Amino acid sequence: MHRGHLHKLSRQITRDILKVLKGPYKNNSHRQLPGRNKVYIWTPIASADVVSTACFAVKLKLLDDKSMTYSIDAQAGEQDDESYIWLTISLARGEKAIISTLYHELLGVIRHELEHLSGTGQLAMKGPEQKKFYGDELPNSGKILHDINRRRKLFGSTDHPHSLWGNEEIARSKASASGDTLSYMTSYDELGPFAIGFYAQARSEKIPYEDVVWQYIVYFEQAGQLTPAEATTAFEWFMKWGSDKFPKMKVRAR
Numbered sequence: 001m002h003r004g005h006l007h008k009l010s011r012q013i014t015r016d017i018l019k020v021l022k023g024p025y026k027n028n029s030h031r032q033l034p035g036r037n038k039v040y041i042w043t044p045i046a047s048a049d050v051v052s053t054a055c056f057a058v059k060l061k062l063l064d065d066k067s068m069t070y071s072i073d074a075q076a077g078e079q080d081d082e083s084y085i086w087l088t089i090s091l092a093r094g095e096k097a098i099i100s101t102l103y104h105e106l107l108g109v110i111r112h113e114l115e116h117l118s119g120t121g122q123l124a125m126k127g128p129e130q131k132k133f134y135g136d137e138l139p140n141s142g143k144i145l146h147d148i149n150r151r152r153k154l155f156g157s158t159d160h161p162h163s164l165w166g167n168e169e170i171a172r173s174k175a176s177a178s179g180d181t182l183s184y185m186t187s188y189d190e191l192g193p194f195a196i197g198f199y200a201q202a203r204s205e206k207i208p209y210e211d212v213v214w215q216y217i218v219y220f221e222q223a224g225q226l227t228p229a230e231a232t233t234a235f236e237w238f239m240k241w242g243s244d245k246f247p248k249m250k251v252r253a254r
Contacts, residue, residue: 010111013040013085014107020060022096029061031059032057032059033057039057042055056123057082057084059085060087060088062088063089063090064090069091075113083122087110089106104205108200111196111197119192119193125143126141127145134163148165150244154241173187194238198213198242213238213242214235217234217235217238
């Protein structure tokens with residue numbers, strides 16, 4: 001899977017969602033995109049005689065929120081051997097200004113969820129297996145393993161023992177599942193999708209990547225879910241990962 005295709009898919013899905021938001025719909029309405037009995041193409045593999053495809057759909061739920069704000073809740077996964085992004089958007093119906101503001105953040109959210117689809121399940125990017133250096137609880141092949149290897153070098157060191165780093169990753173993942181916000185943001189299965197979603201939003205909005213990151217972190221700090229020290233740690237992890245993942249990205253000194 002070429003990442004350019006995922007960026008293209010993000011824009012296509014976001015445009016399809018905005019078309020629905022601009023049209024008439026009832027409160028608590030449900031839509032499947034790109035349409036009934038239609039799918040988004042994940043990656044076409046063509047031969048001389050046949051084209052085989054992997055695909056997915058978006059299940060969209062719309063809620064009418066008269067508070068003049070909006071919220072987006074998204075999750076990617078599989079159901080009945082089919083891949084989906086489940087998306088709930090709450091906003092005031094017909095408010096064009098809100099819909100316009102929504103676009104850039106929504107694009108980042110969709111890109112985030114596409115990254116999840118590329119990491120696990122039937123649409124996951126494949127990769128060579130390696131010995132279970134990190135133990136039995138962590139993947140030993142595919143894109144997520146590649147990310148864990150990169151995380152060990154970035155946030156540990158090349159001398160960091162694999163088994164020790166594996167234990168740290170498992171502990172972080174368990175703390176995330178227990179509701180710890182910092183562990184959730186920096187876990188091996190969330191940091192990458194967050195960063196690439198932030199990057200997509202920043203490019204769309206034509207603002208620095210670090211501004212998108214900081215806006216997100218400040219929201220959780222103000223909500224009391226991150227201490228100031230934890231907010232700083234989360235920012236540092238997102239910036240270090242982003243600078244390594246997107247080497248052409250210009251980072252402004254803060």
